[in-house]
Amino acid sequence: MEGPDRRFSFRGRTHSARDGETLLSALARDRLPLVHRSIQYHRPQGPFCGIGHCTGCLVRVNDRPNVRACRYEPAPGDIITTENAWPSPNWDAYATIGFLTPGGVDSLHGLRRPAFATRLFQRMVRRLAGTGAPPTDAAARAIAAPAVERSTEVVVVGAGASGRPVISALVARGVSPIVLDRALRAPPLDGGELFPATTAVFLPPPSETGARPFTVLAFREPAQGVRIRARSVVVATGSYDASLLFGGNDRPGVVSADAALSLAAPPRRPPFRRAVVVGGGPRAARVLETLGPAVEAVVAPGEIRPEVVRVANEHGVLLYPRSLLIRAAGRRYVRSVHLEARGGGVRTTIGCDAVILAHRRIPHAQLFFQAGAAMEWRPGVAAYGPRVLASGATSVPGLFATGSAAAILPSEAARHAETVADAVVRGAPSNDPARAPAEVPTELLGYYRELLRTPGHGRWTACPCVDVLVKEVENAVRAGYRGIEVIKRYSSLGTGICQGRYCLPDALLLLSLLEGRPPNEVGYITQRPPVVPTPLAALAALPAEPAAEAAP
Amino acid sequence: MTFARDSYRSVVVGAGIVGLFTAYHLAREGGGPVLVIDRGFLSSGSSGRNGGGVRQQWETRATVRLAREAVAAYRRFGREFGFNIWFRQTGYLFLAENAAELARLRSVHALVTSEGLSSQVLDADGVARFVEGIAPGASVGGTYLASDGTLYPFPAIWGVHEAAKSLGVEVDLGVEALGVEVRNGRVAGVLTSNGAVTAATVVNAAGGWSGEFSRRAGLEVPNVATRHEILATEATKPFLDPMVVRASDGLYFSQSMRGEVIGGVAVPHRPGTARGQGSSPTFLGAMARALVGLLPRLGALEVLRAWSGFYDDTPDGFPVIGEDPRLPGFVHANGFGGHGFMLAPATSRRVALSVLGQPTDLDPAQFSPVRFLGPAAPATAERLQLG
Numbered sequence: 001m002e003g004p005d006r007r008f009s010f011r012g013r014t015h016s017a018r019d020g021e022t023l024l025s026a027l028a029r030d031r032l033p034l035v036h037r038s039i040q041y042h043r044p045q046g047p048f049c050g051i052g053h054c055t056g057c058l059v060r061v062n063d064r065p066n067v068r069a070c071r072y073e074p075a076p077g078d079i080i081t082t083e084n085a086w087p088s089p090n091w092d093a094y095a096t097i098g099f100l101t102p103g104g105v106d107s108l109h110g111l112r113r114p115a116f117a118t119r120l121f122q123r124m125v126r127r128l129a130g131t132g133a134p135p136t137d138a139a140a141r142a143i144a145a146p147a148v149e150r151s152t153e154v155v156v157v158g159a160g161a162s163g164r165p166v167i168s169a170l171v172a173r174g175v176s177p178i179v180l181d182r183a184l185r186a187p188p189l190d191g192g193e194l195f196p197a198t199t200a201v202f203l204p205p206p207s208e209t210g211a212r213p214f215t216v217l218a219f220r221e222p223a224q225g226v227r228i229r230a231r232s233v234v235v236a237t238g239s240y241d242a243s244l245l246f247g248g249n250d251r252p253g254v255v256s257a258d259a260a261l262s263l264a265a266p267p268r269r270p271p272f273r274r275a276v277v278v279g280g281g282p283r284a285a286r287v288l289e290t291l292g293p294a295v296e297a298v299v300a301p302g303e304i305r306p307e308v309v310r311v312a313n314e315h316g317v318l319l320y321p322r323s324l325l326i327r328a329a330g331r332r333y334v335r336s337v338h339l340e341a342r343g344g345g346v347r348t349t350i351g352c353d354a355v356i357l358a359h360r361r362i363p364h365a366q367l368f369f370q371a372g373a374a375m376e377w378r379p380g381v382a383a384y385g386p387r388v389l390a391s392g393a394t395s396v397p398g399l400f401a402t403g404s405a406a407a408i409l410p411s412e413a414a415r416h417a418e419t420v421a422d423a424v425v426r427g428a429p430s431n432d433p434a435r436a437p438a439e440v441p442t443e444l445l446g447y448y449r450e451l452l453r454t455p456g457h458g459r460w461t462a463c464p465c466v467d468v469l470v471k472e473v474e475n476a477v478r479a480g481y482r483g484i485e486v487i488k489r490y491s492s493l494g495t496g497i498c499q500g501r502y503c504l505p506d507a508l509l510l511l512s513l514l515e516g517r518p519p520n521e522v523g524y525i526t527q528r529p530p531v532v533p534t535p536l537a538a539l540a541a542l543p544a545e546p547a548a549e550a551a552p
Numbered sequence: 553m554t555f556a557r558d559s560y561r562s563v564v565v566g567a568g569i570v571g572l573f574t575a576y577h578l579a580r581e582g583g584g585p586v587l588v589i590d591r592g593f594l595s596s597g598s599s600g601r602n603g604g605g606v607r608q609q610w611e612t613r614a615t616v617r618l619a620r621e622a623v624a625a626y627r628r629f630g631r632e633f634g635f636n637i638w639f640r641q642t643g644y645l646f647l648a649e650n651a652a653e654l655a656r657l658r659s660v661h662a663l664v665t666s667e668g669l670s671s672q673v674l675d676a677d678g679v680a681r682f683v684e685g686i687a688p689g690a691s692v693g694g695t696y697l698a699s700d701g702t703l704y705p706f707p708a709i710w711g712v713h714e715a716a717k718s719l720g721v722e723v724d725l726g727v728e729a730l731g732v733e734v735r736n737g738r739v740a741g742v743l744t745s746n747g748a749v750t751a752a753t754v755v756n757a758a759g760g761w762s763g764e765f766s767r768r769a770g771l772e773v774p775n776v777a778t779r780h781e782i783l784a785t786e787a788t789k790p791f792l793d794p795m796v797v798r799a800s801d802g803l804y805f806s807q808s809m810r811g812e813v814i815g816g817v818a819v820p821h822r823p824g825t826a827r828g829q830g831s832s833p834t835f836l837g838a839m840a841r842a843l844v845g846l847l848p849r850l851g852a853l854e855v856l857r858a859w860s861g862f863y864d865d866t867p868d869g870f871p872v873i874g875e876d877p878r879l880p881g882f883v884h885a886n887g888f889g890g891h892g893f894m895l896a897p898a899t900s901r902r903v904a905l906s907v908l909g910q911p912t913d914l915d916p917a918q919f920s921p922v923r924f925l926g927p928a929a930p931a932t933a934e935r936l937q938l939g
Contacts, residue, residue, distance in 0.1 A: 039787075063852075064852045066786050066788075107636065108707050108710070109636060110636060111636055112630035112631065112636045113630070113631070115630075115631065118630075122640050122809065125809060126790045126811070127789070129787060129809060129810045130788045130789045130790065130810065131786070131787060131788065131789075131811075132788055133788060133789045133791075134788040134789065134849065134853070135788075135849050135850070135851075135852035135853055136849055136852075137685065137849045139849065139852040140844070140848055140849045140850070140851030141848070141851075143852055144851060202831075202833060202836065204830070204832060205830075215833050217836065227833070370830075479710075480717075482593075486593045486595060489595050489706045490706065490710065495857075497786060497856065523593075526859075528831065528857040529857070530836075530855055530856075530857070530858070533855065535851065535852060535853070535854050535855075536785070536840045536850050536851050536853055536855060537844060537851030537852060538840075539836050539837055539839075539840030539841075539855065540837070540840035540843070540844040542837045544837060544838065544841070545834055
């Protein structure tokens, strides 16, 4: 649907968004905007993930706090402001907290004395903590919507590259699934019933009895509760571009490949001119194919694959294989990156206006974990995914996986969709062999072993949502604490808005090095519901359910 | 991994706040060497899963007194243990939805006041002053005690853990207590997943798993583990000072130092630990309805995560403290019904004293391990359970 530009107010000035454009895209016409400061030290923080998980683009919309600009399409008349920075995110007086505490604030041991000042400290810390002001009643009323409750045979979560073939295959077998897709504007389907802009947030283990053992909780933007009971669930949530540890890794201009590709999708012009792409595999090649003219250099932790070299040569892009990415520098925005050739080699500085992380994609596996599916370590990406049989069946009867969340390669997707649809309709075959994806272990652990010899790395940010420094993790290990679960509680790492999606995968590698044991032995990360922050209004609108957990 | 010694004076089962405080006091009172074992990691049980509330408003005098001691201990905690637990005394506000509930709260107020604590009775307007944005008619009044408060549980665990270790207590994690070794009718040692150790005393501080451990030792106990769920929202600037509790449906919530709203509400659960410490859609819905019904603007706030833990419930709501006369050497420090964090600083020294065979000032009718064995139910009960 084509419509007139939607005019909205951002920080008191009128802007306009084209139809189908998110707030972030509207603000990022020329360059990535700086709308947010980090929560504790007020470092400038830019849009990072581009898919609605991180804190980099949080703004206040019509008195609703912490709205992700990358997941919000402005409506005419919206009043949008920034949060937690004074007078503005560009010039934030609170940044003095960072200057005054160059070694970080020790909230575990600090501010205990003198005892008479306790109340003063607490008031001060409370005032500084938190992001936006609390919402107003009007904001809550504006987003409230009646809930949707349904009962069906099959739910498919994800209508992307791997979900669509499964949906078609199910329709061909006479099953019309309910499809939940997170994209704000998902293209229509050939069959099935599509819930667009709808995120599945909770898939508890199936109940032991009943024809429809699964309950999928979801919400449709902005705050409509959705609850679906189903006999089977196919999860095709795909994967996402991971973060990387280095100095300034959340500085405005550092973005994931997910964000870069969505912000620069044609016909848009990329909001950068001279980007450094990090990674030497297929994802880096994809970024180069789309954004080649705006790329200055490719930096890879390991080797750079021939397909990347080929595209890079077409665009005259410089190549830096086997390089440590040490720091993204610049007063507010990224202006350069500092590299060191691995093995203690030459140091290089590359001028740039963006750093695009395309070095590893890890599965969106939270729903599998919640449902109680057996998980396995994926050495190729140093992350966990569901254990999947050839038919796509997981260890939970009725729960199936396909696509990259299940380590299915794009080239296998179409064939796997048919297999999964058969298993969903007829039940998983009894002679269902285990899938053993042949994966080359990632070199990332060796990379980090070298990188973390860099002096001053303790002040790098290990968790951008909560502003946890690498040295806080190191201190926890030094104090004798072991394992990701306890380190998370000791340092608060992974307890922010992204729920550890971006920091915990690297924290596993960091801990592996500090504790001297393989990364898959430092523990698993509990994936608590909801998968994505969910408005209380959406949950409150759901009708009370007969207590499945009731005492007998 | 092996234990550092073959033989200990005492083995404490459970490295939660109750077990660690007990071990700390045992070491201080000369009851060492002490070994603490826990089946999980530090803070994996209820001590790492609670809402951090610490209150002195109770229905029985014995609990009020213990809680008042605990509050004093938490005020000193930062100086004594070196960790900042962010103990913020901004009060507990109990809400009444009707006149009958208000009458019940008034009797709590009378008891608390008679113990020298300055509790206040509030009318509906008084409640609205503390809870900005409360829905009209949601409450007819309530009681407020300013010296109640909230704390951040994790640093309290690290603090007591490190203090106990510096007194020579050995803490071994990932070790499960499988049973006790009995010789001549008394405890002679503890069987663990890591082998057997000799010990004259075993302290059962296993929280939600304490009933199971007592039964493994052959002791019939009425402790029941009950799962309770809790959630945290995204963080905002401060708008709510007290912990708010509504006894009618067990709703409780506060805003943490970090700005998150943290709280829970009662939903029915099957008893036992079998379902694990996960969450349910039933709870998420019930909690959202309760919160938004009371404070409509919270509808625009987002839930970040939900989790659950176990209350170790007893029939009369009092904990079980002291040596079990049926099995000398077996000492209980359990049955806290979700209030281990609130009471542990006060009860743990008394547990340590009973390990050392010294008398305590606790009324056996309320705290003894065998009070449930007689034909008559215990005379008093503590029913102000949630929040």
